[in-house]
Amino acid sequence: xxxxxxxxxxxxxxxxxxxxWARGPSRWHIALTVVFLALLSVAPLWVEASGRGYxxxxxxxxxxxxxxxxxxxxxxxxxxxxxxxxxxxxxxxxYTAGALTYHSLDGSRLLGIPGTDQALVTWPLATxxxxxxxxxxxxxxxxxxxxxxxxxxxxxxxxxxxLFNALEIYGGDDGxxxxxxxxxxxxxxxSDDIVFFYVCFxxxxxxxxxxxxxxRAPFGRVVRGCRSNMARMAALGYQTYRYRLAxxxxxxxxxxxxGAMAVTESQFLSPSFAEWTESGELLIMVIVGGLGSxxxxxIGAGALFLLEELSxxxxxxxxxFVGIGxxxxxxxxxxxxxxxxLGGRRSHD
Amino acid sequence: MNLFIEQTLNGLQLGxxxxxxxAGLTLIFGIMNxxxxxxxxxxxxxxxxxxxxxxxxxxxLLALLAGIAGAAVAGLIVELGLIRxxxxxxxxxxxxxxxxxxxxxxxxxxxxxxxxPRSVSAPAFLDRTVPVLPGLPYPAYRLAITAVGIAVIVFxxxxxxxxxxxxxxxxxxTHRELLGAFGVNVRLLYTLVFAVxxxxxxxxxxxxxxxxxxxxxxxxxxxxxxxxxxxVGGIGSLKGALYGSLMLGLAxxxxxxxxxxxxxxxxxxxxxxxxxxxxxxxxxxLVMVVVLVVKPNGLFGLADE
Numbered sequence: 001x002x003x004x005x006x007x008x009x010x011x012x013x014x015x016x017x018x019x020x021w022a023r024g025p026s027r028w029h030i031a032l033t034v035v036f037l038a039l040l041s042v043a044p045l046w047v048e049a050s051g052r053g054y055x056x057x058x059x060x061x062x063x064x065x066x067x068x069x070x071x072x073x074x075x076x077x078x079x080x081x082x083x084x085x086x087x088x089x090x091x092x093x094x095y096t097a098g099a100l101t102y103h104s105l106d107g108s109r110l111l112g113i114p115g116t117d118q119a120l121v122t123w124p125l126a127t128x129x130x131x132x133x134x135x136x137x138x139x140x141x142x143x144x145x146x147x148x149x150x151x152x153x154x155x156x157x158x159x160x161x162x163l164f165n166a167l168e169i170y171g172g173d174d175g176x177x178x179x180x181x182x183x184x185x186x187x188x189x190x191s192d193d194i195v196f197f198y199v200c201f202x203x204x205x206x207x208x209x210x211x212x213x214x215x216r217a218p219f220g221r222v223v224r225g226c227r228s229n230m231a232r233m234a235a236l237g238y239q240t241y242r243y244r245l246a247x248x249x250x251x252x253x254x255x256x257x258x259g260a261m262a263v264t265e266s267q268f269l270s271p272s273f274a275e276w277t278e279s280g281e282l283l284i285m286v287i288v289g290g291l292g293s294x295x296x297x298x299i300g301a302g303a304l305f306l307l308e309e310l311s312x313x314x315x316x317x318x319x320x321f322v323g324i325g326x327x328x329x330x331x332x333x334x335x336x337x338x339x340x341x342l343g344g345r346r347s348h349d
Numbered sequence: 350m351n352l353f354i355e356q357t358l359n360g361l362q363l364g365x366x367x368x369x370x371x372a373g374l375t376l377i378f379g380i381m382n383x384x385x386x387x388x389x390x391x392x393x394x395x396x397x398x399x400x401x402x403x404x405x406x407x408x409x410l411l412a413l414l415a416g417i418a419g420a421a422v423a424g425l426i427v428e429l430g431l432i433r434x435x436x437x438x439x440x441x442x443x444x445x446x447x448x449x450x451x452x453x454x455x456x457x458x459x460x461x462x463x464x465x466p467r468s469v470s471a472p473a474f475l476d477r478t479v480p481v482l483p484g485l486p487y488p489a490y491r492l493a494i495t496a497v498g499i500a501v502i503v504f505x506x507x508x509x510x511x512x513x514x515x516x517x518x519x520x521x522x523t524h525r526e527l528l529g530a531f532g533v534n535v536r537l538l539y540t541l542v543f544a545v546x547x548x549x550x551x552x553x554x555x556x557x558x559x560x561x562x563x564x565x566x567x568x569x570x571x572x573x574x575x576x577x578x579x580x581v582g583g584i585g586s587l588k589g590a591l592y593g594s595l596m597l598g599l600a601x602x603x604x605x606x607x608x609x610x611x612x613x614x615x616x617x618x619x620x621x622x623x624x625x626x627x628x629x630x631x632x633x634x635l636v637m638v639v640v641l642v643v644k645p646n647g648l649f650g651l652a653d654e
Contacts, residue, residue, distance in 0.1 A: 082441045147384045150384060152580055155634060156634065280444075320452065320457065320460070322449075322452055323450065326448070327453075330446045
């Protein structure tokens with residue numbers, strides 16, 4: 001830690017600078033990704049066999065929120081955009097899917113459209129809504145940079161949260177239960193928790209592959225270039241704003257899909273999906289798992305939900321200990337679990 | 350007309366409360382370049398300490414002083430124990446560490462003061478109305494908040510523009526190393542500024558507490574509102590914090606008063622009430638959107654960082 005008196009007065013803050021710089025997935029990242037996903041794929045069978053079947057829904061939440069954290073890691077770890085507002089998109093997806101489900105249950109119409117609880121309709125629609133909202137919020141927030149961007153994304157998060165709170169039709173701030181809804185996914189009835197886990201897991205695998213390809217593709221290289229040195233990318237003739245916005249919208253779309261999946265999972269729609277602390281928790285998942293590793297988001301979600309599950313019997317104040325643990329990570333192991341697992345294999349900019 | 354004057358006074362009162370939170374935040378950011386999510390927790394500490402002391406003694410002034418002191422001391426501890434380790438870390442890690450503080454603080458107040466919301470009552474000598482115009486009585490307590498807010502901004506203005514410490518603060522924004530080279534104890538200066546900002550957040554928590562129920566997380570909304578103030582007004586500038594706070598306070602209050610009526614002229618009353626309330630709750634963010642489009646660095650931002 002250097003002394004404040006010797007610090008440069010105004011550091012260039014075009015992006016975030018960290019020890020672990022994922023420069024696209026290395027072989028070790030891919031190996032870790034495959035191993036972790038393989039473990040996750042057998043986890044529900046294992047907890048079922050060991051007589052703790054209630055943990056299957058926890059695993060499903062790890063998958064769903066891990067997907068959201070992974071897409072946040074995409075903009076943050078690769079794009080250098082610290083968003084403290086990703087719960088906005090979680091909420092947008094939840095409200096898109098939840099509203100459609102709500103109207104299918106009570107037979108009413110939403111803006112003239114009949115509702116449905118068919119996930120093959122609600123999930124893709126939520127993804128589209130997330131992308132559009134990401135374009136608007138990202139388009140405005142990306143006009144700023146650094147700390148302004150953090151504040152702007154957080155402010156939009158709060159705005160959307162209050163809008164959801166004002167939707168009296170869906171129970172206002174109490175939310176509304178959708179327990180009568182089916183978990184139909186195409187012809188498949190996923191009301192069984194294990195079946196539903198594997199549906200979510202399949203979605204996670206698909207997007208893990210897609211995002212890993214995207215960060216290596218020319219598009220992803222430009223986005224990563226903007227994180228390292230935006231001025232240089234602009235000088236090379238890239239429209240940095242557009243690339244960053246596209247990355248942000250892609251991330252928003254995936255997070256929104258996760259929100260839709262979460263509401264299908266819990267069958268309960270409430271503004272708490274969009275609470276600002278949820279944005280902070282997604283951030284924690286990314287950092288705990290390891291920034292700039294993609295799979296780290298899922299690992300972080302796993303670590304956080306595991307901690308919650310373990311401590312809930314012991315204490316009501318588990319968030320207190322999450323806070324302490326987070327401080328320890330920030331001050332002691334800033335590279336997260338993935339970075340620590342991969343030890344000295346970090347790449348060097 | 351009376352309604353307009355009354356709502357404008359309400360808006361000013363909200364604006365000046367916001368100013369107490371955001372002025373400290375913007376000073377801290379301007380000089381130390383650190384984003385502090387726990388600023389809202391200091392607001393909460395102020396409110397809880399005041400509720401506790403007020404509940405024990407029944408003396409508002411004592412509660413007020415205790416709230417300010419409690420928040421300032423909490424700020425000192427936080428600065429010495431954590432924040433100074435973060436000055437050279439990336440904004441992402443400042444966000445994470447201070448978010449961790451928010452989680453800890455929100456739980457800690459529950460562990461100390463329990464889950465039941467507490468309340469702070471306005472002081473007896475202000476618990477009445479005064480006629481601001483013939484036929485327009487207005488709560489004296491709200492006027493007092495506005496007066497305190499004006500006193501705060503005058504104090505900060507004089508502090509920053511007219512004193513030696515203020516000169517250091519201004520110099521620290523742009524020429525940090527030089528300031529140290531001239532023999533100024535920059536660390537101490539940072540700690541001092543942080544404690545002043547924390548005390549102001551605590552003050553805001555105390556004066557706003559009679560309108561709120563004092564419970565875990567009450568400062569979070571004010572934190573986010575101050576971020577909107579800073580995005581609108583520009584980082585690091587007191588002038589920006591002043592105009593930003595007043596704009597948002599007035600926008601919010603006016604929108605809540607007039608939008609439902611305005612919508613009622615076009616659609617049926619129940620839809621108008623719902624839509625009006627939704628748009629009103631978003632009004633301050635819409636101000637922010639306009640500023641982001643027109644002047645992304647804020648209305649009174651210091652030079653582009």
